[in-house]
Amino acid sequence: MNRLLAAGVSLAVVSLAVPALAQTMPDPANVSGKIVNYVHFTNYIDDGSYDRWEAEFKALYPNVEDIEVLGIADYAGQIATRLATGDIGDVLEISDQVPADELGDFFLPLNDLGIHEDYYFADRWAFDGNVYALTFGVSADGVVYNKEAFKTAGIETVPTKFSELKAAYEKLKASGAYPIVLNLADGWPLTSFEGLATSISGDPNFLNATLEDDTPLAADKPWGKSLGILKDLIDSGLAEDDLSTGHWQDSKGWLASGKGASWFLGNWSISQIATEGATLAGLDNYDANNLGYFPFPYDESGGPYNASSGPDWAMAINANTANPELAKAWLAFILTKTDLAQKAGFIPGYKKLPPTLPQLAEFQTYSPKLIEGTPPLPALTNVRNTSGWNGGNAIRDLVNAPDFNAAVGDVNAKWAAAAARER
Amino acid sequence: MTFNAAVQRRLTIFAFLLVPVTFLVVLNIYPVLQLFWISLTDFNSINWRRAEFVGLRNFIDLFTFDRDLLVPMTRSLYYLGGSVVQLILATWFAVVLNQKLPGSRMFRTILFIPFVLNAVAAGLIFKNFLELNGAANDILQLFFGEDFKVTWLDSSKPYSNLSLAAASVWRYLGFNLVVTFGALQAIPQDQYDAARLEGANQWQQFWRITFPSIRLVLLLQFMLSLVGSLEVFEVPMLITRGAGETSTFAITMIETGFQNRRAGTAAAMAVLMLAVVVIVFIITRLINSSRTAMKEPL
Structure with missing residues (x-):
């Protein structure tokens, strides 16, 4: 797994420029109209980055009318409700909200773009051979x-x-x-x-x-x-x-x-x-x-x-989008032809983009062994939800408990009960 | 085309009712019915297609498998205690301010401001006031020395709920004050004049005239406080994020429904809360009607 950092860091030293890429991008002749993209990077809207990327995109796809990029400050808080109501635009970002076996209910497969073959954590949002989302980058x-x-x-x-x-x-x-x-x-x-x-x-x-x-x-x-x-x-x-x-x-x-x-x-x-x-x-x-x-x-x-x-947020396309061609072209463009992941300090999810964060080179000098976590099984998600042993708030309340050992015993018991239910 | 008077009258009533009834149905009745429906399913808060009917399982689980989810309900007692203090303070302030003292209008406004203040702003003010390096400790350090620090909001200790209840009292005192003050205004002044002629002191005037006249209003406010203390959400959410001991039933409900994706269980919790509120409401009404029945003669 060290190849992830090693390859990235050596590339970073060589060149900061975005290399020319060969992939199956949609044909500009078929890409037109407009779409809505919900994003959590409100800072990249405020500093004009998305405007710049949109201009670059339109230079490649001259028939495109508009990419409406809508930032949501409390993205993690809102996205579940938006998924339930279907108000998710054409292109959106997800993390672990949707269990793997339900991805197909919400999102379009991205396999025909061909970029998932050169991608970190491509199996994270995949089911039955279909890839439904691709991450901006890895941390x-x-x-x-x-x-x-x-x-x-x-x-x-x-x-x-x-x-x-x-x-x-x-x-x-x-x-x-x-x-x-x-x-x-x-x-x-x-x-x-x-x-x-x-x-x-x-x-x-x-x-x-x-x-x-x-x-x-x-x-x-x-x-x-x-x-x-x-x-x-x-x-x-x-x-x-x-x-x-x-x-x-x-x-x-x-x-x-x-x-x-x-x-x-x-x-x-x-x-x-x-x-x-x-x-x-x-x-x-x-x-x-x-x-x-x-x-x-x-x-x-x-x-x-x-x-x-682990992967950061991942881009996905609404299964009910009226304009899948444009949505796919925009998603592929953002993930493979912009400096978004590098600006954010990630190891870009697309392997052909080098990470540019100098601290990653320092990190590499300590020869860490990177562990790329496997995707959570739907059963794991269920047991975490049922037991309440789920994420940072649970860790906070555990280490904060008046009696730490008793609280650990309590979480263990809840975990065992939830796991027994799932089996 | 002409309508006779009766048809016209009906049409007018219909036209006037159309908008409010539509709002009532769309924004109140439909969501409540949906809540009841969700509480009978295993909806994961995202995917309707996979939601299955599970009958009363969520409710049974709440009292067996998931009974820990009910524990935060006990924290309502802190806020209930707070609201009793708040009601007493508000009545006291209202009576004092009703004496037409100079500046009473200004004081009334000052005490009412927290209530009209945006909830988030009020929460942030108290967070900044009570946090470890906040204003409360800064002020106390003037008296007790540099090293004096109290963790008012330590969510591993139950006493942090007292700090939060205090913030809640500060915020809602003004509401009680204005309502009670309004009731006081409605008491005819001649009753006090007559009582004074008979030699009644201030306390006797309050207990024999003021209190019986505003009793119903106080009871109504107590009922609202009781319901409010079951539903406490924004004060602890904004100040401690509902950590540990400071989590309330409403916060647990939100966490269960959205963070842990158990909308069915969370809806069952909401239905349970609704049931408790209705029971409290009925009990209060019963007490109230029996009291009015034995209406004591002056």
Whole structure:
């Protein structure tokens, strides 16, 4: 799985230009009219990127009248309701809302575009050989850190053992910074500890395998170890002081200024610190190279460590679109001929596009083994939903519980009951 | 073409009713019927085509398999306690402001402002006030020193609900105040004049004249508070995002329906809440009618 990063990074060094691509793009003669595209990247509407991409697209497809790009700030919150009512435009973005066996109810197969053969996580939204959605790009979880803050605290080398990480965090705490910003109250940032459980297990199919386990959170199992690490960091006072109210936006500024020394999230978060974060912190001409990125050292082995990776949002086409030709052309264009994924700091989902984020090169020097998680089985989705052990909010409430061990037992029991129902 | 008077009258009534009845059906009755229907299915909140009828399974599950989903209902007690405090405070303020003191109009407006304030803005104000590095601790540090910090909103502790209930009191006090104040205005002044002639003190005036006159209004407000405390949503959602101990029944319902994609179960929870509200309503009406029946002579 290292080829993903290795290939990408070597390409990144060679060239930043978008190479000419050969694929079965729809014939410009058949592509005309207009479509609606719902997107979560409101920032790329605001900064004119989508206008630029639309202009480039129209240069290739002169008969196209209009691509109406509509941004939704609370995309994750709205998309489920929109799917239920069918109000999803022609082109949209999805993550894990729709179980694999129901994808065909909502979306058009994208196989005839031919791009899925050169694509990361193409099987993530596939069923019966049909590919229904393709991701913008891939992120790997790691510790994103402010180099200056580490230097100020007297940390010379990147920690390669968990004990070293904690020692470094103690130094950072002494220097007055928040050693690790967890954004606990927001809930969702804790999903990287789900990825950490996968990394600790070393098994891409780890989450699906928990279906057969009645005590997945036991302290000696990957989930238990990951949660133990999180709990340890909190109890040692190494996180930000306010864990009870959300401050996700502010925390980007903390990472930029060094008030927050690190966080454990995907590479997608780096560009947000360097742009929005720097603005929030009032720093002009921010040098993004001040931000580093290393694999989370989850034990005492000294590495190299596993780093779980996963896809970001994926583009799909409404099965009921009135203009499938244009929708397909636009989807293929955005995914393979624009710099969207690179701007966002992803490893582009389309393998022929090189990632341009310099931090990925640094990450690679620690020789992490990337774990590409297998798609969740529909049964896994069901058990997660029924048991409530589902995502960041559940992790937040667990580590926040007055009695941690009792709460772990409680989640295990609910998991076992839900899994028994599913079998 | 002409219509006789009776037909004209009916047409007029029909025309006037058309719009409100349409709204009522489309925006109220249809969604409620749909809610009942969803509560009998395993709809996954996205795909209608795969929804299957499961009878009363969701309801049975709520009391057996999923009984943990009902736990947050107990947190309504904090808000109910808060609303009793709120009602007492509001009545007190209303009586005081009814004395035609200088500036009473201004105070009334000030106390009413939180209610007309946008719910999100009010939530954010209290978040900024109560958070660890917020205004409340800043003020207290002036008195108790730099190191004084209270985690008012620590969602691992039940007491955080008191902080949230306080925010709720602040927000809804103005509503109670204005309603009670309106009821006070309707009490004829000569009753007080007569009572004063007889030598009644302030408390006797309140207890013998004011309170009986506004009792029905207070009861109505208490009923609304009771229902409101079952449905608490935006205050904890905005301030702590309903984490841990601060989750309420409505927040759990939303999480179940949308995050965990169990629309059937969530709809069953909503129906259950509706049933509780109706029961509370009936009990209040019964108490009320029995009280009015034994209408005490002055």
